[in-house]
Amino acid sequence: MSENDFQPGGDRFPLTRRSVIEAIGSIDAEEREQALESLCAAYWRPIYKYIRLRWNRPSDEAQDLTQGFFVEAFERELLERFDPKKSRLRTYLRLCVDSFVSNESKASRRQKRGGDIPHFALDFSAAEQELSHAVMDPAAIPSSESLEEFFEKEWVRSLFTLAVEELRQLCMARERERTFRLFEAYDLEDSQKISYEQLSKEFGIPVTDVTNALAWARREFRRIALERLHELCGSEEEFQREARAVFGWEAK
Amino acid sequence: MKFLSDRALARLRDATDIPDLTGTRYRLVERVARGGMGVVYLAEDEKLQRRVALKVLDVPGADGDLASRLIREAQVLARLEHPGIVPVHDVGTLADGRVFYTMKFVRGQRFDKYVESIASITDRLRIFLRICDAVAFAHARGVLHRDLKPANIMVGSFGEVLVMDWGLAKLLHGVGGGQPPSSDPGATIFEKPGAVRNTETSTELSGATGHGTVMGTPGYMSPEQARGDVEHLDSRSDIFSLGVLLRFLLTGEPTAAPSEKRSLDRALEAICGKATAHDARDRYTTAQDLAQDVSRYLDGFAVAAHRESVFERLGRFYRRYRFFILLIAAYLVMRVLVLFFMHR
Numbered sequence: 001m002s003e004n005d006f007q008p009g010g011d012r013f014p015l016t017r018r019s020v021i022e023a024i025g026s027i028d029a030e031e032r033e034q035a036l037e038s039l040c041a042a043y044w045r046p047i048y049k050y051i052r053l054r055w056n057r058p059s060d061e062a063q064d065l066t067q068g069f070f071v072e073a074f075e076r077e078l079l080e081r082f083d084p085k086k087s088r089l090r091t092y093l094r095l096c097v098d099s100f101v102s103n104e105s106k107a108s109r110r111q112k113r114g115g116d117i118p119h120f121a122l123d124f125s126a127a128e129q130e131l132s133h134a135v136m137d138p139a140a141i142p143s144s145e146s147l148e149e150f151f152e153k154e155w156v157r158s159l160f161t162l163a164v165e166e167l168r169q170l171c172m173a174r175e176r177e178r179t180f181r182l183f184e185a186y187d188l189e190d191s192q193k194i195s196y197e198q199l200s201k202e203f204g205i206p207v208t209d210v211t212n213a214l215a216w217a218r219r220e221f222r223r224i225a226l227e228r229l230h231e232l233c234g235s236e237e238e239f240q241r242e243a244r245a246v247f248g249w250e251a252k
Numbered sequence: 253m254k255f256l257s258d259r260a261l262a263r264l265r266d267a268t269d270i271p272d273l274t275g276t277r278y279r280l281v282e283r284v285a286r287g288g289m290g291v292v293y294l295a296e297d298e299k300l301q302r303r304v305a306l307k308v309l310d311v312p313g314a315d316g317d318l319a320s321r322l323i324r325e326a327q328v329l330a331r332l333e334h335p336g337i338v339p340v341h342d343v344g345t346l347a348d349g350r351v352f353y354t355m356k357f358v359r360g361q362r363f364d365k366y367v368e369s370i371a372s373i374t375d376r377l378r379i380f381l382r383i384c385d386a387v388a389f390a391h392a393r394g395v396l397h398r399d400l401k402p403a404n405i406m407v408g409s410f411g412e413v414l415v416m417d418w419g420l421a422k423l424l425h426g427v428g429g430g431q432p433p434s435s436d437p438g439a440t441i442f443e444k445p446g447a448v449r450n451t452e453t454s455t456e457l458s459g460a461t462g463h464g465t466v467m468g469t470p471g472y473m474s475p476e477q478a479r480g481d482v483e484h485l486d487s488r489s490d491i492f493s494l495g496v497l498l499r500f501l502l503t504g505e506p507t508a509a510p511s512e513k514r515s516l517d518r519a520l521e522a523i524c525g526k527a528t529a530h531d532a533r534d535r536y537t538t539a540q541d542l543a544q545d546v547s548r549y550l551d552g553f554a555v556a557a558h559r560e561s562v563f564e565r566l567g568r569f570y571r572r573y574r575f576f577i578l579l580i581a582a583y584l585v586m587r588v589l590v591l592f593f594m595h596r
Contacts (some may be wrong), residue, residue: 130255153261160264161256187267190257214267215274219348222268226311240318243311248265 046154084234163225183217272348308352326353336386364402388539400493495527522558
């Protein structure tokens, strides 16, 4: 068998979403807007939390700065200047945020915000609540050295959260609500891990159905998360690198 | 949206890391190692009831460079049926979209660990000969390994020597017996123009094929490989790596230059020197030639790589026929003593 006639089942997993980096430079305004929306959806939480902690800004100011950053990114075409050969997108964005916030003493610029970019529903109160999980324990407040790590971790949390949400929608669309509930109970709950047998009793189904449902949900979650990630990377090489970092494959 | 705690993130990572073997004949037993592009697991082949090594990519999709690389690696291995090369059993795509292949599970030690327990130079050279055999076989089938180093050689529990990790292999055209597995004219596997990739530490992944590409392990790579002179690589590039491997075996130092800490016998030094010559034209032409020179050294014959002085020739003659020379010397001494006492 040659490589050309290799017919894997992997065609169920095409990473077909166009990179937001390419789409943001598109001449099609709708495509550009969608790309920015995708970028914003994946990054606003880590950026908001990062501004709160790294720049020690109060919640309302951090909200303003987060929105302002995306306006700036859109207006000044920051993303079009991103070169995937030089850095990862998230590193580039974090540095842009630093630069943006440090230059943000001019109030006039703040007043300009909010006009030209698409409107996103940014749930800052939820982000603030999430942040409170992190700062309740004083030892968990990131030091300046670990802020980069913090940003990356929040970015992974954001990516996985979006993937879980997409999985939930997929389950609803395919009438697999129970599968999602099983996945939620087994893989997402913060409490002690529940056993397959317990889930089997709780849902009144055989253990094999539990394991099959979980295998399906994990497979779909993995596919969705990788697709999202692919979309948010500037190059195939960056995607491969990021996949290793995001899924913790480098460390294992 | 549900907030994902750190524990949930860790669980999701773990859950998505495990390959989904649904619909295959394999059952995961344990994780064995992580490589540059994926993970190797010990798995149970439930049909044949035997244990196999299952190498699986991290990222799904069979159309990517990495997937092509893994498939090509399996195809290269499949055409190399030799006791010194780990046999591949199966290749395919898992339900989660990741490409995998299974191969013989080798129980044993990594070469560099194994040789620590072998003090005798002769025994080390005999192991080296078996590596040369496997590499010579691959060359005869039109395959260059391009990443020969101790980490890619295993010694099994019965002393069998296996050359592993053919992920960087290059298929040579027009070399006896070799049939390129695809129509890819370059048939050079997974290369990306850019900086040198240390395959021991690199997590960078593959891209386009082409001249100017540098892949391999610094220290073991031939100068032409390090230059990215992909089109002109031939078996002499692997011979360079074998030369470094030989010097590592003899001195513990993986270097092409003579060791400063430990001096070698001149003939062995000459063999290493010829194998690792900077100019490929000055090296052994084939792995068999290198192996033959090492064999000649082991048998006490002159090696092709070294022109001996008269004293060296005498020394080698003495070492080779030491028993007979000592026997004759003892006889002559006895004779002299007998004559001496008879004439007193």
